Structure formats: C-alpha cells, structure tokens
Amino acid sequence: MQIDYLLKQVEKPSRYIGGEVNSVNKEIKEGQVRFGFAFPDVYEVGMSFMGLQILYFLLNEMEDVFCERLFAPWTDMEKVMRDSETPLFTMESRTPAGELDIIGFTLQYEMSYSNILNMMDLAGMPVFAKDRDDSHPIVIAGGPCAFNPEPLADFVDVVFIGDSEDILLEFIERFKIHKAGKTAKDEFLKSITDIPGIYVPSFYESVYKDGIYAGTKPIEKEAPLLVKKNMVMDLDNSYFPLKQIIPYADAVHDRAVVEIFRGCTRGCRFCHAGMVYRPVRERSVEKIAEITENIIENTGYEEISLASLSTSDHSHIKPLVEMLLDRYEKEKVGISLPSLRLDSFPIEILEKIQSVRKTGLTFAPEAGTQRMRDVINKGIDEKDLMESVVNAFDLGWDTVKLYFMIGLPTETNEDLDGIYDLAKKVVEAYYRMPREKRRRKPRITVSVSNFVPKAFTPFQWEGQDEPSVFNDKHMYLNKLFKREKAIQFNYHDSDTSFIESIFSRGDRRLCDVLHRAWLSGCKFDSWSDYFDYEKWMNAMEESGLDPLAYANRIFDYGQALPWDHISAGIDKEFLAKENEKAKMGQLTPDCRQGCCNCGIMTNYRGACDV
Numbered sequence: 001m002q003i004d005y006l007l008k009q010v011e012k013p014s015r016y017i018g019g020e021v022n023s024v025n026k027e028i029k030e031g032q033v034r035f036g037f038a039f040p041d042v043y044e045v046g047m048s049f050m051g052l053q054i055l056y057f058l059l060n061e062m063e064d065v066f067c068e069r070l071f072a073p074w075t076d077m078e079k080v081m082r083d084s085e086t087p088l089f090t091m092e093s094r095t096p097a098g099e100l101d102i103i104g105f106t107l108q109y110e111m112s113y114s115n116i117l118n119m120m121d122l123a124g125m126p127v128f129a130k131d132r133d134d135s136h137p138i139v140i141a142g143g144p145c146a147f148n149p150e151p152l153a154d155f156v157d158v159v160f161i162g163d164s165e166d167i168l169l170e171f172i173e174r175f176k177i178h179k180a181g182k183t184a185k186d187e188f189l190k191s192i193t194d195i196p197g198i199y200v201p202s203f204y205e206s207v208y209k210d211g212i213y214a215g216t217k218p219i220e221k222e223a224p225l226l227v228k229k230n231m232v233m234d235l236d237n238s239y240f241p242l243k244q245i246i247p248y249a250d251a252v253h254d255r256a257v258v259e260i261f262r263g264c265t266r267g268c269r270f271c272h273a274g275m276v277y278r279p280v281r282e283r284s285v286e287k288i289a290e291i292t293e294n295i296i297e298n299t300g301y302e303e304i305s306l307a308s309l310s311t312s313d314h315s316h317i318k319p320l321v322e323m324l325l326d327r328y329e330k331e332k333v334g335i336s337l338p339s340l341r342l343d344s345f346p347i348e349i350l351e352k353i354q355s356v357r358k359t360g361l362t363f364a365p366e367a368g369t370q371r372m373r374d375v376i377n378k379g380i381d382e383k384d385l386m387e388s389v390v391n392a393f394d395l396g397w398d399t400v401k402l403y404f405m406i407g408l409p410t411e412t413n414e415d416l417d418g419i420y421d422l423a424k425k426v427v428e429a430y431y432r433m434p435r436e437k438r439r440r441k442p443r444i445t446v447s448v449s450n451f452v453p454k455a456f457t458p459f460q461w462e463g464q465d466e467p468s469v470f471n472d473k474h475m476y477l478n479k480l481f482k483r484e485k486a487i488q489f490n491y492h493d494s495d496t497s498f499i500e501s502i503f504s505r506g507d508r509r510l511c512d513v514l515h516r517a518w519l520s521g522c523k524f525d526s527w528s529d530y531f532d533y534e535k536w537m538n539a540m541e542e543s544g545l546d547p548l549a550y551a552n553r554i555f556d557y558g559q560a561l562p563w564d565h566i567s568a569g570i571d572k573e574f575l576a577k578e579n580e581k582a583k584m585g586q587l588t589p590d591c592r593q594g595c596c597n598c599g600i601m602t603n604y605r606g607a608c609d610v
Contacts (some may be wrong), residue, residue: 368418
C-alpha cells in the first residue's frame with residue numbers, strides 16, 4: 001500500500017512509517033503464516049511494551065512466519081484513512097490487516113477495549129467473531145486482562161491465558177496444518193482446545209438466573225470445563241530477544257528492557273499481577289548478563305531497565321547490579337530499577353547506581369497509615385520508607401515519586417490524612433540534611449490511583465467507591481497538598497476507574513455495552529481528551545444493565561464469578577481467607593518465608609521453589 005500521501009496530512013507520521021533499526025522485513029511467500037501483533041493504543045505506548053518485543057522476534061525467528069506490528073492510528077490518521085478508504089495496515093510491509101492469517105491483540109488495560117473493535121473495523125473485518133468466516137484472520141488475545149476474558153468473548157476467536165511464548169508456537173504449528181489443509185475455522189478451533197491455556201469463547205455459554213450471572217459452561221465436547229493458565233517455568237531456557245526495535249518516535253519508556261523474573265511472593269491483596277503470575281521464576285545472573293550485553297550492543301541504549309513486579313526481590317539483585325554497573329561503567333550505561341520494595345532496598349545498590357547515572361526513584365507505599373498497609377498486606381512500615389528516602393537524599397537524589405491507592409476496603413479519612421502526613425515527612429527529611437547537601441528544593445510527586453477490584457485477588461469480591469466518593473476524596477487530598485509547594489499532587493480520573501471496574505469484573509453481557517459504546521464513538525478511552533463517560537453510561541442503560549451492580553456491589557463468597565471457568569492456579573478458598581484477614585488487619589508472610597498454601601503447589605506440581 002502507498003501511504004505517503006496520508007503521512008503528509010497527520011501530525012506524527014513517524015508513528016506509521018516503520019523501518020526502524022532492528023525491525024524485521026521478510027519476503028512474502030506462498031504458504032507463509034502472516035501474523036499481526038496488534039497493540040490497541042498509539043505507537044509510542046505500544047513500543048514501550050516488553051511483550052511486543054518478545055513475541056515479535058520469537059515469531060520472526062520462524063522461517064515460515066512473518067510477524068508484523070499493528071497499532072491504533074491516532075484520530076487524525078484515522079480520519080484520513082477513513083476518508084480515503086485506506087484500511088488498517090501493518091508497519092513492516094504495509095499489508096492491509098484484513099489479509100493477514102492471524103491478528104493477536106494484547107490486553108493490558110480494560111480501557112483499550114474500544115480500540116480493539118475500532119482496529120478490526122478499520123481493517124474491514126466484522127467485529128463479532130460469529131460474523132467472521134474463513135476469509136478473515138483468526139483473532140486472538142492475551143495478556144493480564146485475559147484472566148477475565150468475558151467482556152470480549154463475542155469479539156475474539158481465541159484467548160491465551162497466562163504465559164504465551166511456548167503455546168503460541170504450538171498454536172502456530174497447528175495453524176499451519178489448518179492453512180495447508182484448508183480446513184474450516186471451527187474445525188481448527190476444536191483442534192487447539194487441548195493446548196494448555198487456550199480458551200475458545202464460542203465453545204462456552206453463560207447462564208443467568210433472575211438477571212444474575214450463574215456460571216459459564218462448555219457447549220462443545222472438546223472444550224475443557226476449566227481452562228488452566230499456562231506457565232513458562234524455566235526462564236533461563238525460555239525465549240528472550242537479544243535485540244529490540246529502536247522506535248523513531250519517542251516511546252513512553254525509551255530504554256532497553258531485560259526481564260529478570262516473573263511473579264511475586266509478597267501477596268498484596270489488591271494486586272492482580274502479583275496473584276495471577278505466581279509463582280516466582282527467576283533468570284540467573286549469568287543469563288541476564290548475556291541478554292544485557294547483546295541488547296546494548298544491538299541497540300546502543302544508554303539505560304537498561306531490570307523489569308519485574310518487584311525488582312529488588314530478585315534473590316541475587318545486589319551482585320547482579322554490581323556486576324552490570326562494573327561492566328558498563330566506562331560506557332556510562334545506567335541501570336534502572338523500576339519497581340523497588342522499601343523493605344528490600346539495599347543502600348549499596350543505590351550508591352552504585354548513582355555513581356553512573358541517576359535514573360529516577362519511585363516508591364509505592366500504597367497507603368498512608370500502617371493500619372491500611374496491613375489491610376492490603378503490603379508488609380512495610382513508615383520506618384522502611386523514611387530510611388530509604390533519607391539514604392537517597394544523602395546520596396544526592398532530590399526527586400522522589402510516591403505512589404498511593406485510595407478507595408481500598410475499610411478506608412477512613414485518617415488513611416487519607418496519612419498520605420499527606422507521610423509525604424510531608426519525606427519533605428521534612430530532606431530539609432533535615434546539612435545545608436551543603438541540599439543543592440536545590442526537593443521535588444516530591446504524590447500520585448494517587450483509585451482502587452479497582454480485580455479477578456483472582458483477595459479483593460475480587462469487594463465493591464469500588466462510587467465516582468462521587470472518589471471525587472470527594474481527591475478534593476480533600478488536593479486541599480491538603482496545596483499547602484506544600486515542594487509536593488506535586490496527581491490523581492486518576494474517577495469516571496475512568498469506574499468503567500475499568502465494570503469491565504474488570506464483567507460478564508458476557510458487557511459485550512453488548514462495549515459494542516454500543518464503540519458505535520457511539522468511544523475510542524482511546526484511556527486518554528482523558530477522548531474518554532466520554534456519558535456515552536458509556538448510555539450504553540449501559542441501552543443494554544439494560546446496572547453499572548453499580550458490576551463496579552460497586554460486594555459479591556458473596558458463594559456467588560458465581562464470571563471468571564470461575566478460568567484458573568490462575570490459586571485456590572478460591574485461599575483468596576477468601578485473605579479477604580477475611582484483610583478485614584482484621586492480619587498479615588500473611590512473604591512466600592519466601594514459608595508456603596502460604598495459595599494453591600500453586602497443588603495445582604502445578606513442583607512449580608513453586610521459593
């Protein structure tokens with residue numbers, strides 16, 4: 001496709017031109033499997049996603065597979081595309097997306113769902129799976145939001161639950177047989193139901209009693225009663241690319257990324273990723289060093305981010321960081337630790353990092369009072385935070401970001417006051433340093449997110465605050481922080497969190513809501529300039545559904561949940577016990593201090609070795 005004339009009409013043509021360093025372009029051959037990795041947001045956001053890099057290079061190392069990228073075109077590009085009847089096209093070969101064999105969407109955030117429908121429509125495809133025939137691409141999806149796939153059940157053909165590297169390769173091999181034999185789509189879908197972690201929504205139906213969700217059951221004999229997540233157990237021998245695409249446009253996170261482990265042992269009761277990605281699986285220091293060396297050589301990046309849910313919890317984090325810093329000190333390559341635990345924050349590591357380049361410090365106390373931190377099982381206290389920030393200030397940092405969450409179960413105004421008090425103590429700690437160490441005024445950023453109940457967490461049964469309650473809490477905190485010139489206060493939009501909560505706990509009836517909202521113009525809902533709350537509320541009303549019943553209602557333990565036919569490997573009984581312990585402010589120890597019997601050991605024999 002020729003698109004040059006389109007690029008002259010848009011603000012950021014670099015989002016669409018492709019051809020970046022390390023991107024792949026292959027000769028298109030007969031019989032080749034054409035795969036489109038689709039990120040339902042703009043290029044700058046998608047190119048920051050590590051999973052894209054992993055699956056892109058994994059698939060392109062297969063000789064008879066060509067994986068290309070698809071991103072959601074920004075509104076100016078979409079307009080000129082629709083005006084000129086130009087379909088959504090791939091970055092690499094500019095092939096119309098509707099001509100691909102498979103399109104795979106990553107589900108990172110519920111508020112991107114409307115973009116998924118919009119991208120399919122731009123590709124000239126029916127958005128409903130039942131309306132797509134053998135001439136259309138197979139539409140698959142995976143990612144963290146896939147653990148509750150029901151709000152997208154009517155639109156996608158296949159959902160990947162859990163880690164996808166190994167099962168995606170098996171999926172591709174079976175697709176080759178399907179393509180060569182020209183078998184029907186339904187026959188192919190039946191042939192893949194025995195692959196671990198594969199969920200085919202059309203093979204199931206949901207049951208409702210008196211308008212209340214009562215369960216989801218298989219309607220095809222090939223479909224398993226329970227779909228268990230897939231896990232890659234050996235990260236050292238699993239695939240990780242030794243190079244990364246270097247984006248033309250400034251990516252949100254423009255740096256090299258190395259995944260050092262998956263999972264988390266901490267057990268924060270609100271944390272979806274910490275629960276569904278259990279157990280911890282680490283890469284060895286030697287393997288991380290090998291990957292890092294290759295990526296730096298193949299990209300020229302001057303910063304390496306060691307990624308995980310809690311980077312400082314790697315069992316060899318200190319020797320790992322020391323080794324990397326010593327190796328790359330002359331090249332001035334900085335090391336970024338994006339997710340630090342306050343109680344496992346080695347000052348020696350911080351000192352080493354700042355000697356090369358200060359790469360920014362972010363801490364997540366999550367709650368302002370010890371009572372609330374015990375409720376969520378955070379497992380840290382105020383002393384941990386103050387020791388960490390004092391050490392950072394002493395080493396020359398004057399910029400610190402603090403992340404909190406409001407609306408958590410049992411929250412009171414005292415917990416909100418605690419957020420302000422804690423941030424104020426951080427500022428005071430800076431001014432207690434000797435004057436010669438205070439080069440300028442401290443810059444403390446406090447960011448507050450809104451609690452959203454998520455599937456497979458101990459708080460999955462809890463209701464969310466209504467938007468008006470969140471708004472009152474934001475204004476209360478904003479009034480407090482106006483007193484502090486050294487503190488910048490940010491908070492997340494309440495209405496957006498409300499819609500996110502509806503879809504995080506939603507059932508299949510939300511497919512109709514999503515479709516109606518998209519038809520009314522909803523897209524880029526994670527962008528404040530385009531999110532339209534009224535359109536979403538109208539879609540809920542037209543569908544005959546009560547939004548409060550999804551977002552704000554407290555579910556009973558015995559009630560059927562829309563994701564009960566999916567297994568994250570954690571026992572429901574364990575989650576219920578954790579919820580009860582939260583109400584009493586009781587802590588559950590870190591898994592590394594002894595097994596808490598969450599179910600992983602039973603459901604995945606030998607999986608947990610912490």
